Amino acid sequence: MQQNTSWVPLFPEQASSFAWQVDGLYFYLLAISAFFTVGIVAAIVFFFVKYRAKEKFANGAEIHGSIALETVWSIIPFVIAMTIFLGGAVVYYNQYRPPAEAMEIYVVGKQWMWKFQHGTGQREINELHVPVGRNVKLTMTTEDVLHDVYIPAFRTKADVVPGRYSTIWFNATKPGKYHLFCAEYCGLNHSGMGGWVYVMEQRDFDNWLGGSVSGQTPVEAGKDLFENKLGCASCHAGGKDQRGAVLEGLFGSQVKLTNGQTVTADEEYIRNSIINPSGQIVEGYQPIMPTFKGQVTEEQLVQLVAYVKSLSTNKGGGSMTTGATSSTTNSSVNTTSGGNMTNSGAGNTNSLVAPRADRGATSQGSNPNAPPSEPETTGKKNN
Amino acid sequence: MENVNALNIGNIKPEPKVNYLTNGTTARSWLLTKDHKRIAILYLLTVSAFFALGGVYASLIRLELLTPESDLLQSATYNRVFTQHGVIMVFFFLIPSIPAILGNFLIPIMIGAKDLAFPRINLLSWYLYMAGGGLTLFALLQGGVDTGWTFYTPYSTTFSNGYVMLVGLGIFINGFSSILTGLNFIVTIHTMRAPGMTWFRMPLFVWAHYATSLVMILGTPVIAVTILLMALERLAHVGIFDPAIGGDPILFQHLFWFYSHPAVYIMILPGMGVVSELISNFSRKKIFGYEFIAFSSIAIAVFGFLVWGHHMFVSGQSVYAGLVFSFLTMVVSVPSAIKVFNWGATLYKGSISYDTPMLYGLFFIGLFLIGGLTGVFLGALGLTVHLTDTYFIVAHFHYVMVGGQVLAYLGGLHYWWSKITGKVYSEFWSKIAAIIIFVGFNLTFFPQFILGYMGMPRRYASYPPEFQVLNIFSTAGASILAIGLIIPLIYLTYSIFFGAKAESNPWMLPGLEWRTSSPPPTENFEQTPIVTWEAYEFGEENGLDMEEARREILAPVV
Secondary structure, rough: OHHHHHHHOOOOOEEEEEEEEHHHHHHHHHHHHHHHHHHHHHHHHHHHHHHHHHOOOOEEEEOOOOOOHHHHHHHHHHHHHHHHHHHHHHHHHHOOOOOOOOEEEEEEEOOEEEEEOOOOOOOOOOEEEOOOOEEEEEEEOOOOOEEEEEEHHHOOEEOOOOOOOOEEEEEEOOEEEEEEEOOOOOOOOOOOOOOOEEEOHHHHHHHHHOOOOOOOOHHHHHHHHHHHOOOHHHHOOOOHOOOOOOOOOOOOOEEEEEOEEEEOOHHHHHHHHOOOOOOOOOOOOOOOOOOOOOOHHHHHHHHHHHHHHHHHHHOOOOOOOOOOOOOOOOOOOOOOOOHHHHHOHHHHHHOOOOOHHHHOOOOOOOOOOOOOOOOHHHHHHHH | OHHHHHOOOOOOOOOOOOOOOOOOOOHHHHHOOOOOOHHHHHHHHHHHHHHHHHHHHHHHHHOOOOOOOOOOOHHHHHHHHHHHHHHHHHHHHHHHHHHHHHHHHOOOOHOOOOHHHHHHHHHHHHHHHHHHHHHHHHHHOOOOOOOOOOOOOHHHHHOOOOOOOHHHHHHHHHHHHHHHHHHHHHHHHOOOOOOOOOOOOOHHHHHHHHHHHHHHHHHHHHHHHHHHHHHHHHOOOOOOOOOHHHHOOOHHHHHHHHHHEEEEEHHHHHHHHHHHHHHHHHOOOOOOOOHHHHHHHHHHHHHHHHHHHHOOOOOOOOHHHHHHHHHHHHHHHHHHHHHHHHHHHHHHOEOOOOOOOHHHHHHHHHHHHHHHHHHHHHOOOHHHHHHHHHHHHHHHHHHHHHHHHHOOOHHHHHHHHHHHEEOOHHHHHHHHHHHHHHHHHHHHHHHHHHHHHHHEEEEOOOOOOOHHHHHHHHHHEEEEEEEEHHHHHHHHHHHHOEEOOOOOOOOOOOOHHHHHOOOOOOOOOOOOOOOOOOOOOOOOOOOOOOHHHOOOHHOOOO
């Protein structure tokens, strides 16, 4: 009876690059389950009929057990279980290891809405527009309680945890409109905390980007916070004798702490250094930085992290891929430098990400929109 | 009854003048009783009341989910309803159900003891259960709690405005009831077995309870500590779980599941014990692979402590932790498979009768098979990312908890009903009810597997309209299930007052509980039995005189 689940109308849409793997695993397990369920139930029914009591209080045969049988039916399920384990592990690995090159989108959950921000600055609430055929990585956190981003058509989900960044990625394979759910109970309006993921052809996506107000990109907003609103620059951008740690080239590097530990400077590290600076003092620096806990929102933190990340990529002359550029961009060197971020006002954003019909295969090097995504670095460092 | 070996007799005559039910009739003689059988009756009444209450909440959930909108219940109410359904069913029904009622009643009798090792502590356990349950009920009357039975932080500690700590205290106190019961069982099984009752002569029901008790005394303190830590954070704002004040929400999940996963085995092992009894006794054949079933219970209890992380595959724990927990989950599935194979093999060349308890036993195997196999789906990493927190998991654990434990509980209750009450229930109605329950159960929960794979998240008061058809099926099934559960309430109650008098050993079975009168005397046996037979030994050598029994049966009595 478990085959019921494979009726076509009762099956969720398959719209991500690894969805077929999840479904494959599902059908493998369904086949195993069907085999054992049908086999055992048939045996039981057969015994039930064949060996029904012929006479009141007649006793059954004197059979007490069989080591051989016990061994067989211990080993066979174990071996089958191991194949399931291995299959599951491979798919899990694919689901939770974002590829090195991915378009990055920041997600902040709060009771009871999802806030998305694209690298190009577009913000969305409870709706997420992504292009088809591109690796998309969501870096997620929450302002309050646990939430969980769940997109059934993509067969992926992950809890969104306060105080941490969690990530999922996907590569949508089919344009369409798919459910986005919060799958971790989060209080009163939990079931209302959802929306839609719109998967669009690249051209439509570019149109959408062009047609929506982008405002500041996360990097620009982060820079603004860094330089003006929070005053980070006074210690971290003071030149040769600055008091704070050097941030250029920091992201993705190995950092030696005063307690002897060496940690990788990933998003989580940068976040913690802002919220709880004394928790991880970098060797050679004094613990003088005040905590910014309570003074910055999760969204601002995401922007600061994006900005600090951008300092590393720019230094290395890395590419400035954005949500608006194609999937091949990362290999091409985009010559935009850190400078353009300073220059990039909100004014030039829209026009520069305006749709280009030839977008499909070639990358656009002229996007000055200095987004926060440095996929090569990110991918490696996160691993 | 003259000498010890007179335990052979099929039906005990004359019956003792005073049995445990008639030995004292005042409220005081019940409320201050130290008789494990009377305490079991106290549990039976109170646990059944909690089951009924949990069932009312379940009905509300299913009615609300009949339509996609949250119309019958608003979200705020719905969240409380599913939380309270979970809290009551898990902590106040499933955990105490078989151990505290059937285990309490039968373990001493099955091993030939007069009582549990600590009769006063046994009574204390019941009062703790009542105190914990009373506090929880009080909290529910005040407005209840809306955190889900899992109490995930920081929602439960910082954000929820329900009566979290009151319910927490209720569960905390109830935990001690569980610990003391487990302790009592372990000591009893170790020290109070009758002469000749070796470990490997014990019925598997006792083995299963031994394993359950291990989990109870080792696991339950962890939930107690976790609740204390929650209280510390919620009341004193000490940062433990809430990152805003320096805590870690994942830590809570580790602590919670370190208890609550083993607790799943508290909820299913006793059911497996009951089913081992039913399958063997109603096939009149020694259970296949006795030692393997006994040790698989212990293996489940031990491995059960190592797999808590499989509740957290998408929580943000490391990918490598996920791999380890998935591997161990696959390992723990094997002893459960062994049990199922052994039960099936027991039927082979048996002499099977179709009494109601046996129907439950067979339904149990079928439903547990589906529940167990879908558990493997959820242990497979890549698949569980899609399935967890959806209706698939809801369906899975209801197949194990309801299809498993509740059916085993009902099967056990029917099996030992005549022993407990001394009365016979209607065989006709009990069969009808069992079949209705089986059909209703499957109609309720099977569609939820499909809903889950389609992506319907759990704990949703409202849902997208494309999920409605399957939800209607589920609600229809729940209505049938409810009817199926109400019928036994009627005919069992009826049997107490109007039922025919039960014989002491209606099925001519070898277990010690069938070698004393129905209902048993307060001391269980008039003389301490001396055990010379293996468990599930239906041959003449264990003293059952079948010829005599057949002759008696053929002479019309009923």
